[in-house]
Amino acid sequence: MPLKIYLAGPEVFLPNAREMLDLKAAMARAAGFTPLSPGDLHVPRHPSMRGYAFAISEVNERMMLEADAIIANLTPWRGISADAGTVYELGFMCALDKIAYAYTNIAKRHFERVADYYHGRHATDAEGTPRGPDGLAMEDYELMDNLMLPGGAERRGGKVVIGNAAPDAVYTDTAAFAECLRLIAGHRP
Amino acid sequence: MPLKIYLAGPEVFLPNAREMLDLKAAMARAAGFTPLSPGDLHVPRHPSMRGYAFAISEVNERMMLEADAIIANLTPWRGISADAGTVYELGFMCALDKIAYAYTNIAKRHFERVADYYHGRHATDAEGTPRGPDGLAMEDYELMDNLMLPGGAERRGGKVVIGNAAPDAVYTDTAAFAECLRLIAGHRP
Secondary structure (H helix, E strand, O other), X not given: OOOEEEEEOHHHHOOOHHHHHHHXXXXXXXXXXEEEOOHHHOXXXXXXXXXXXXXXXXXXXXXXXXXXXXXXXXXXXXXXXXXXXXXXXXXXXXXXXXXXXXXXXXXXXXXXXXXXXXXXXXXXXXXXXXXXXOOOEOOOOOOOOOOHHHHHHHOOOOOEEEOOOOHHHOOOOOHHHHHHHHHHHOOOO | OOOEEEEEXXXXXXXXXXXXXXXXXXXXXXXXXXXXXXXXXXXXXXXXXXXXXHHHHHHHHHHHHHOOEEEEEOOEOOEOOEOHHHHHHHHHHHHOOOEEEEEEOOOOOHHHHHHXXXXXXXXXXXXXXXXXXXXXXXXXXXXXXXXXXXXHHHOOOOOEEEOOOOHHHOOOOOHHHHHHHHHHHOOOO
């Protein structure tokens, strides 16, 4: 039985959503896996927007329960951190001790992205903690996002692959995703 | 046995982290619960930053496994969406079908915050989907964040409480948190 992999990520929001979802699914199949993609584009319309949204949530969770593994696209999304839906899904799969891999297409680390957010106006406090001008502490673990994300995947034997896509291909470059597929093929629990 | 509640949120990053964590824990105890707070401030230093970060990840996950419930502070964090670590933790607890409540201290909905991010320069495409000038689709489900977050909590009988804190008390106001405690006291699975 081929491993079933849930392909989490913000692809559903792209102008070429269908094309990107199909491309990633085809790559997963070519690597010998059964892909499961977020159901946003398949869920029938619903009289209430909330009901529609919750139907998508239910479909996605059901697919995750069925999947053996997740590959989460954690590329920063409209700001510093990964898409919140994808992060929820990574936590969901880690709690179930499924095989968890992830990638980002932006090589710059979390700390540097937060420093950019503050336009470099951060400073170190008396205890040695870097803080923004708003007083909020800046984690500096040399990681790609909040520590719970790589911690959850990598402590379970998975990996967060750090890609470095061209600025105009941040959401379409598939090199880091391909590397996740390659690593899962060799994954030993 | 009092219900054990994991108090997820970005409080660990506040200038008054210890004070806020203690205040929320005291409120939870006063409401008859046993609070479990993220372990970031308790984990001993480690020779490598990565090792230290992953030790925090492990401690937090162990506390979640022990907890019966989560109250996640999903107040937007350095941008549009909730703190990524907290979102991971909400997904983690929902996967385990624990009792899941959450709150935000910012009443403005996700769609409006995304519109602010684009400085109002969004437009509706030929299919009726609102998109930013970057072409990325804007979800409009009248929800407080990505649909997976309220979907996960509320489809399990929990609730996302929408607070409306003063601008200078967005990370310290406890009214919405108190309402979560009140609701959990009456929670029936």
